[in-house]
Amino acid sequence: MQEYLEIPYSQCLNEQGEIVGKLPEFAKNAEEAIKLYQLLVLLRTFDTKAVALQRTGKIGTYAGILGQEAVSVGLGAAMQMDDVLCPAYREYGAMIQRGGKLEDILLYWGGDERGSDFQHPEDFPISVPIASQCLHAAGVAIAFKHRKQKRAAVAVVGDGGTSKGDFYEAINLAGEWRLPVVFVINNNQWAISLPRTAQTAAKTLAQKAVAAGFSGIQVDGNDVIAVRDVCAKALKNARENNEPMIIEALTYRLCDHTTADDAKRYRENEELQNAKAKEPLIRLRQYLTQQNLWNEEEEKKLLKSCSEKVELAVKNFQNTPARAPETIFDKLYHTLPKAYAEQFNAIKGAK
Numbered sequence: 001m002q003e004y005l006e007i008p009y010s011q012c013l014n015e016q017g018e019i020v021g022k023l024p025e026f027a028k029n030a031e032e033a034i035k036l037y038q039l040l041v042l043l044r045t046f047d048t049k050a051v052a053l054q055r056t057g058k059i060g061t062y063a064g065i066l067g068q069e070a071v072s073v074g075l076g077a078a079m080q081m082d083d084v085l086c087p088a089y090r091e092y093g094a095m096i097q098r099g100g101k102l103e104d105i106l107l108y109w110g111g112d113e114r115g116s117d118f119q120h121p122e123d124f125p126i127s128v129p130i131a132s133q134c135l136h137a138a139g140v141a142i143a144f145k146h147r148k149q150k151r152a153a154v155a156v157v158g159d160g161g162t163s164k165g166d167f168y169e170a171i172n173l174a175g176e177w178r179l180p181v182v183f184v185i186n187n188n189q190w191a192i193s194l195p196r197t198a199q200t201a202a203k204t205l206a207q208k209a210v211a212a213g214f215s216g217i218q219v220d221g222n223d224v225i226a227v228r229d230v231c232a233k234a235l236k237n238a239r240e241n242n243e244p245m246i247i248e249a250l251t252y253r254l255c256d257h258t259t260a261d262d263a264k265r266y267r268e269n270e271e272l273q274n275a276k277a278k279e280p281l282i283r284l285r286q287y288l289t290q291q292n293l294w295n296e297e298e299e300k301k302l303l304k305s306c307s308e309k310v311e312l313a314v315k316n317f318q319n320t321p322a323r324a325p326e327t328i329f330d331k332l333y334h335t336l337p338k339a340y341a342e343q344f345n346a347i348k349g350a351k
Contacts, residue, residue, distance in 0.1 A: 005207045011220040017286025024229040043069045045306040054259045059110040067254030070280035074227025086137040086155045102313035131161035134170035141179035152238040153181045160191020174244035175212035188253035193266040206248035221249030222280040
């Protein structure tokens with residue numbers, strides 16, 4: 001019995017920011033590479049502030065993205081605006097690129113899920129699913145194929161989510177019906193306190209695509225250029241040929257699972273320190289510096305700009321009026337069933 005299936009692996013920049021693979025065309029454009037870095041830094045700044053807001057009781061439990069920023073930023077940059085994103089809860093970079101605002105993220109974790117400001121209304125707002133979004137994406141892809149639209153659906157799931165039945169059902173359906181859907185696995189090595197090694201005997205998570213009858217690939221999830229390149233190719237193939245794909249982005253969760261977690265209880269500090277050396281921001285900054293595209297003065301300006309944007313988002317969040325209770329029925333049905341309509345009217349009338 002073959003114990004290991006050879007799965008392609010993609011990387012453009014190594015840990016020192018040196019070019020180790022063929023650079024895609026977009027990366028040869030200085031403006032494009034710098035834009036990716038600017039968004040990575042904005043997310044890092046926002047993440048730090050969001051954790052501080054939670055610690056001071058300003059928002060509820062928050063899921064950090066420290067060390068994982070390149071996955072959502074690379075994916076978001078690869079998507080067309082008429083594609084549909086079915087995220088988990090760490091895809092802030094892709095959400096921002098699709099029209100979401102930083103204050104929308106704070107509103108969700110602050111107990112006020114809005115999610116209505118995305119440029120594409122079919123994007124799913126932030127939710128806390130564990131693989132159910134994979135089935136949502138498959139359903140969206142069925143609609144695209146039925147309508148003969150050159151669009152793709154994207155589901156993002158964590159490594160832990162790939163152990164769920166929803167994930168297997170979705171990839172099986174995608175393979176059998178040849179759906180234009182891409183499944184991106186944010187393999188940050190930990191499903192809360194359960195390590196990747198204790199989740200599955202599979203050598204890679206990407207190879208799970210083989211059982212569903214389509215291709216899988218691994219990408220360095222700390223290399224935003226490689227992530228964007230791999231996702232762009234997969235999405236193009238999905239749109240044009242109705243070919244699904246699994247992309248396993250190998251990264252590491254440098255933070256706690258959420259602010260309700262304490263990773264020091266189950267994770268060795270040596271492992272954490274080793275992972276920090278591979279994180280995405282330092283890598284891309286070193287590349288830009290080596291190419292004479294970035295310097296300390298530009299770094300200072302960027303940090304100042306990001307801080308101002310985050311503070312403005314916090315102000316907007318704090319000044320947002322509370323939502324009306326009846327908005328819990330928003331986006332459930334096109335026309336509310338009778339039972340829900342009665343509840344809606346009762347809640348609205350009780351104010």
